[in-house]
Amino acid sequence: MxxxxxxxxxxxxxxxxxxxxxxxxxxxxxxxxxxxxxxxxxxxxxxxxxxxxxxxxxxxxSLREKNLRLAEENALLKEILFNKKDTTLPNKNLHIEQFLDFNVRMSKVVKNVFNTRENYLTLNSGSLDSIKTDMGVVNEKGVIGIIEKTSKNYSTVLSVLNTKSRINAKIKNSNHFGSLIWDGKNVGYVQLIDVPRLASLKKGDSIVTGAESEIFPENIPIGKIDKVFIDTKTNYYTINVRLFNDMTSLGYVYIIENKKKKEKLNLEQETIKK
Incomplete structure (x- = not known):
């Protein structure tokens, strides 16, 4: 005072x-x-x-909150897109639920390992969020990898930049397919192997997920053809694919669940047994 x-x-x-x-x-x-x-x-x-x-x-x-809301909205839009079969329904008595083959959930990368031969990511979603092994992981640019393991609140992803990764993929313009692998050398490129020489392809053609995949919807982007080689042992093409994604910089991702995967696999197993 x-x-x-x-x-x-x-x-x-x-x-x-x-x-x-x-x-x-x-x-x-x-x-x-x-x-x-x-x-x-x-x-x-x-x-x-x-x-x-x-x-x-x-x-x-508030940008962080807005980004989160946008990612959630994108997850819903991707779910609609992945389940889209046609623009018109052939029968008025059919219900939209009959066409919903995929669930899509939003998540975020909290760890990204990309400097080894067996790279992986960690997401902040786990079994409490209904995340399971062998679900596909994508973002707005294309394929990221496949869920490997889960805990209650987290899950790990087998990155496409992992020498153990193997994903069914195809050449978009020709529908010839092969297996997408990584040779462990360059983080910007993966390889599509076992593509028959009958396939019509050229540099710049898009590589997308194939219809044989039980994990990803068909036609999810992966990358573009950079170089084409002929495997002298198998007489098949080996294609160097430049990824659309920068796998060293990942944020929000979308986890895809194929709800009819189990049904398809069970039927195929029963067919093989006979």
Missing amino acids: QQIINFIFKNSYRLLFLLLLGISLTLTIKSHSYHRSEYINTANSVSGAVYQKIDNANEYL
Whole structure:
């Protein structure tokens, strides 16, 4: 209290001047319409600029939440896209549930290993989110990998940049298919092997997931043909594929569940036994 009194005493002339200045400005503004309008305009301009700065700061701080909402919306849109069979239904009595073969869930990469021969990712979704082994993982650019293991809250993904990875893929324009592998050399490229020499292909053609995959929907992007080699031992093509994805920089991803996978595999096993 004493410090406040001392401050007022030492600065009494300045405080008195500011008080009188404030009173005179107030009286001037109140008694003259021109000064009043100029004051209001200036105050509005200043307050508007302050509010704009505050709004910009709030918008920046909310980007994380917005990104999360966008990823969730994308998951829903991808689920619709992956389940789309045709633009028209052949029978009015059919229900949309009959065409829903895939579930799509959003997740986020919390760890990304890409500098070994057996690379993997860790996602912040697990068994509590209904994530299971052998579900496909993609993002907006294409294939990422396949769920390898799960815990309650996390799951690991066998990356396409893993020498143990093997995914059914095809040349989009010709429908000839092969197996997508990684030779462990370049993180920007994978290889499509066992493609018959009858296949019509050229540099720049798109490589997508094949219809034989029980994990991914057909036609999910993977990459483009960069180089083509002929395996002298098998007389098949080996194709170097430049990935659409930068596998060293991944954020939100989408986990795909094929709801009819078990039915298909069981039927095929029964057929083989006979």
